Amino acid sequence: MAGRYQDKPVLVTAAAAGIGAATAEAFAREGARLMLSDINVAGGEAMVEKLRAAGTEAHFLRADCTSEEEVQALVSKTVETLGGIKVAANIVGDVVGDAYGPEFHAQTTAGWDGTIAVSLKSTYLCMKHEIAHMIEHGGGAIVNVTSLAALLYVPESGAAYAAAKAGVVQLTKFAALNYAERGVRVNCIAPGVTPTAAYFKGGEEMGNMVINRLLEGHAIKRLIDPSEQAAAMLWLCSDDAAMVTGHILPVDGGWTAR
Numbered sequence: 001m002a003g004r005y006q007d008k009p010v011l012v013t014a015a016a017a018g019i020g021a022a023t024a025e026a027f028a029r030e031g032a033r034l035m036l037s038d039i040n041v042a043g044g045e046a047m048v049e050k051l052r053a054a055g056t057e058a059h060f061l062r063a064d065c066t067s068e069e070e071v072q073a074l075v076s077k078t079v080e081t082l083g084g085i086k087v088a089a090n091i092v093g094d095v096v097g098d099a100y101g102p103e104f105h106a107q108t109t110a111g112w113d114g115t116i117a118v119s120l121k122s123t124y125l126c127m128k129h130e131i132a133h134m135i136e137h138g139g140g141a142i143v144n145v146t147s148l149a150a151l152l153y154v155p156e157s158g159a160a161y162a163a164a165k166a167g168v169v170q171l172t173k174f175a176a177l178n179y180a181e182r183g184v185r186v187n188c189i190a191p192g193v194t195p196t197a198a199y200f201k202g203g204e205e206m207g208n209m210v211i212n213r214l215l216e217g218h219a220i221k222r223l224i225d226p227s228e229q230a231a232a233m234l235w236l237c238s239d240d241a242a243m244v245t246g247h248i249l250p251v252d253g254g255w256t257a258r
């Protein structure tokens with residue numbers, strides 16, 4: 001049986017690991033033709049190998065999504081390679097430098113700048129160039145990734161990340177409304193605690209401590225698998241969600257229902 005994305009050209013950023021890799025795999029299972037991107041070349045190429053071995057058309061291009069030049073080149077190369085872009089999953093986001101924790105008066109402005117660039121500017125740049133293509137070629141669907149930290153006070157995440165991800169929420173709504181009549185839908189997921197390498201940059205002990213603390217927020221008392229974030233993104237970009245735009249979908253075990 002053909003999948004929801006049979007032969008559709010799909011771009012996935014941050015596809016080398018974590019939620020991005022799970023999203024690439026989910027699109028592949030539903031028949032998409034894929035361009036994967038990341039700054040992690042070894043991880044991105046390994047994903048392409050894995051998907052090709054399972055019969056998927058998959059390509060990789062390294063792009064740092066904080067660079068307009070590189071995002072523009074990524075979008076152009078995707079259009080050239082896949083013949084267009086019908087769906088884009090803009091997944092890049094992170095905390096940079098010392099911008100962790102609530103005490104931002106004591107953090108460097110470099111950490112703020114880096115976090116805003118990777119978690120907000122990257123989404124803006126990807127949308128800018130994807131939308132420019134989509135409005136000229138019959139529309140498309142975009143999904144962004146915000147965070148619970150945009151919707152609630154999550155001290156561990158830091159002020160820069162919270163502010164950046166709140167920016168992603170408003171950017172999603174703004175784009176959804178502005179481009180609705182030109183055939184582009186734009187939505188967003190807000191993940192709850194989904195263990196990936198991002199939690200373990202400060203070591204295993206620290207990562208587990210943060211995960212267990214945050215898990216207290218989930219009403220459904222378990223961690224979330226990256227594939228569960230991917231499933232929500234695939235629904236939002238599918239024809240099943242044809243009348244859904246500007247929506248922020250928490251995949252958070254009920255945290256934001258409190």
Ligand SMILES: NC(=O)c1ccc[n+]([C@@H]2O[C@H](COP(=O)([O-])OP(=O)(O)OC[C@H]3O[C@@H](n4cnc5c(N)ncnc54)[C@H](O)[C@@H]3O)[C@@H](O)[C@H]2O)c1
Pocket residue numbers: 013014015016017018019020037038039040043063064065066091092093094118122145146147148190191192193194195196197198
């Ligand atoms: N994991 C969670 O619990 C959680 C919760 C809320 C939001 N999020 C968001 O989900 C998204 C994915 O996070 P994850 O947990 O899978 O992280 P991850 O660290 O597992 O993967 C992130 C990927 O992004 C790539 N990347 C980083 N900077 C990049 C850049 N400038 N350009 C291109 N690629 C870049 C990395 O190389 C890596 O492969 C992020 O936007 C994150 O903020 C995650």
